[in-house]
Amino acid sequence: MRVEHLRDIAIIAHVDHGKTTLVDKLLRATDAFRANQQVQERVLDSNDQERERGITILAKNISIEYKGVKINVLDTPGHADFGGEVERVLRMADGALLLVDAFEGPMPQTRFVLRHAIDTGLSIMIVINKIDRPGADPEKAYNDCLDLMADLGATDEQLEFAMEHVVYASAMNGFARLDPNDGNMDMYPLLDMIVDDMPAPEVDVDGPLAMQCVTIDHSNFVGRIGIGRVYSGTIHDGDNILVVKNDGERKTAQVKQLFTFDYLGRTECKEVGAGDIAAVVGIDSTDIGDVYTDPENPVELDPIEIDPPTLSIVFEPSTSPLVGRDGDIVGGRQLKERLFNERENNVTMKIEELPDKTGVEVSGRGILHLSVLMETMRREGFEFQVGRPRVLFKQDSNGNKMEPVEQAVVECPDEYSGKVVEVFGNAGGIMTNMDASGTVTHLEFKIPTRGIMGLKNRIMNVTHGEGVFYHTFLEYGPFAGDIGGRNNGAMISMTTEKAVAYALGTLQERGQLFVEPGTECYEGMLVGERSKPGDMVVNIARTKNLGNQRSSTSDISVQLVPPRTFTLEEALEYIVDDELVEVTPKHIRLRKRLLNAIDRKKAAVRAANMSK
Incomplete structure (x- = not known):
């Protein structure tokens, strides 16, 4: 029996194609707010980080009422790192709105969320958004959506439904149209199509619970x-x-x-x-x-399987000489309690204490997934340190080692495409598709997750900032062997002092700096990157020796290049195995695991002897 006064629909799309903005306009169209109510944009992005990053992290559901029908709307994340949310939420829906940017068309993570919607058997309605964007091509975006659905194995019924149900919209300007040029300026055509054509829930109203x-x-x-x-x-x-x-x-x-x-x-x-x-x-x-x-007439339903985590990071209490300067919560016990509390709320993460009790291993779907947790904790006043993200390997039925493989997509000007292919080749990537139509080249690669780390920065460098780079988890594939890591060595502070402009002026000739004059540094902290392989211990507090022929102010102006700063994700991708990221409420610092230079040399000798 169908419950005609209900509709359960999910909104699925690639990151930044306008899902949450569309939900805003549907709420306004159905008078969800009082006439004088002050409402922020993207009202469903209630989390601070969601608003700052411009992405949806947590799936949310709301309901609106239109023509006597209650429409439950499920807003899903578009980023593959939060795919655990998407997979589960789609089980509550009977239909989905596939939202696609009229300029960009279907993107890698459109494929990810659409595959789940098709596998769940949902009726899919296509919404071509941002039709007023310069360069938009709504018809091409629509045809690309149908091609993608066919590629992903959509049934004939799903394809027919999608062909007959397409809406052209501008969520930002609050209109939806059945034809891109019909001049309509409200959301009612979309609401009418949901109520009239989306399937109502087919359920057993009188059966056991x-x-x-x-x-x-x-x-x-x-x-x-x-x-x-x-x-x-x-x-x-x-x-x-x-x-x-x-x-x-x-x-x-x-x-x-x-x-x-x-x-x-x-x-x-x-x-x-x-x-x-x-x-x-x-x-x-x-x-x-x-x-x-019902205890007396139990009903069996299929269990829910969540895709397993692909990366893990170990959280440890901070051992930095500057510990306690920024944060209020620095103890190992509080860190463990906070992470175990996260385990209660966040089922997509696997959180376990290490056997030697030195830290807590947190496993997730990607660096963004893990860094959102770290950012939340630093805002709560925690100080801690984390190691390099580690890929989680598996074994297939024959005992072969398997590792997570990602699909990566780069769009860049034609003249940089050769450099992009070279960067991917060095990181273990294999090109699967190349489309050089017009002035922009579209490149697709299969690449191990290990090779993705730190790749975005290199892509931005070789494309002079003009490249667009996306990646999403694809599958577990055969182990790809050794992949080269960071080529350049680090500049490491030898003392615990504030950085001095004169010392930095001489060091910037050797590479790129991470600190500026007055920055508090400590022994073992990374203060820059060399332009050559091999680490170098440096004195960041060296001052100029003054003779009696010079005045102390004659050479005071040192021309310094602005230092390179890291976001949390960039820092995690940058470090190598013997380095850590120190996270505090105010700072993100890179450091060596062993702060003392002599200790590092002893460890290197031990490692060399063991390898023999």
């Missing part, structure tokens, strides 16, 4: 909150239910509070019927994939 938890929320007051769609029956506040876990374990629990989604918030209610999305309080230690069902 069956609800599957696909998202976990957490409250300090009530603990874990399980969110999911009710597939059959009705769930009531106070019900005694059977909880069936992914591994088959069963236990009973009582629903203590029940919520449904209402515009931007949740509304407490007494019951939620089949086809709607509910938030349930009272199920202790509930997890992704848990099925809430």
Whole structure:
């Protein structure tokens, strides 16, 4: 039976193609806000980092009402590092809006989210966004979407539905059109198409209760909150239910509070019927994939599998000489508690303490996935240090070593394409496609995740900042052998002092600096990159010896090039195995694991003897 007063739809797209802005305009079109209400742009990007980075990190669901129909809208992340959110959330939907930039067309991560939507069996409606952008080609973007759906194995029914249901929009300007030039200036054609043509939930209204938890929320007051769609029956506040876990374990629990989604918030209610999305309080230690069902007539649902993590990083308490200057929380015990608390809320990460208790290993889907956690923690006042990201290998059924492989796409001016191919070749990449139409060359590569680290910076250098670079996890493939790392050595401070302009003026002739005059440095800290291989210990506090023939001010003006600064992701990609990133609320510093130069030499001798 179809529940005609409900629609459950997901919005899927590549990063920055306008999903969250589109949801804003749908909310405004259905009078979700009071006339005098001050509402920020991208209202669903409630997390500080989401607003700063301009990306969606956490999947969110809202509901809007139009023509008597409640539309549950699921806003999904576009970045593959947060793919664990996408895979699960699509299970709650019957249809999806595939949002594509009219200028860029389908991008690598469009392929990633669309593959999941097709595999889930959703009806897909194409929304060509940003049709007012200069250089936009809506028809080409539409045809490219259909080609991509066919490549990904869409069924005939899905392709027919997509061909008949296309909307041309500008989310920024708040209009949707059935034809790019029809002059309509509101969102109602899109809303009408959702209500009239998107399938209503097909559920068993009178059957036994069956609800599957696909998202976990957490409250300090009530603990874990399980969110999911009710597939059959009705769930009531106070019900005694059977909880069936992914591994088959069963236990009973009582629903203590029940919520449904209402515009931007949740509304407490007494019951939620089949086809709607509910938030349930009272199920202790509930997890992704848990099925809430009738104890007397249990219903079985397929377990939810989340793609495994591909990278891990070890978090350790900071051992820097400057520890405690910026942050309030520096202890190992507090660091461990904070990460274990994250394990409760973030099921897409695997978080385990190391056997020797020296740190906590955190595994995720990519560097961005891991760096978002680090950025959150530094804003909370934590100081800690992390090592180089380590790729997680697997073995296939024959015992062969397998490693994660990414699909990388670069678009750059024609004259730089040869250099880009050379950079990828040195990093273990294999070119799979090349399209040199017009003045821009489109290049696609398969490359091990190990080779991706630090690659963006090199691509930007060889394309003089004009390249566009995206990558997304593709599959586990055969181990590709040794891949060259950073070629240049580091400049390492020999003392714990403030950097002096005179010393930096002589050092910048040897390479690129990371610090400026007055920066507090310590022994073992990386202060620059050499232009040659091999590390070099330097004195960043050296001053000019003054003779009686010179005045102390005659050579005071030293011309310094601005230092290179690192974001958290860039720092993680830059370091090598014997280096660490020190993260504090105010600073990101690079350092050697062993701060003392003599200790580093002893360790190098030991490593050389062991290799013999």
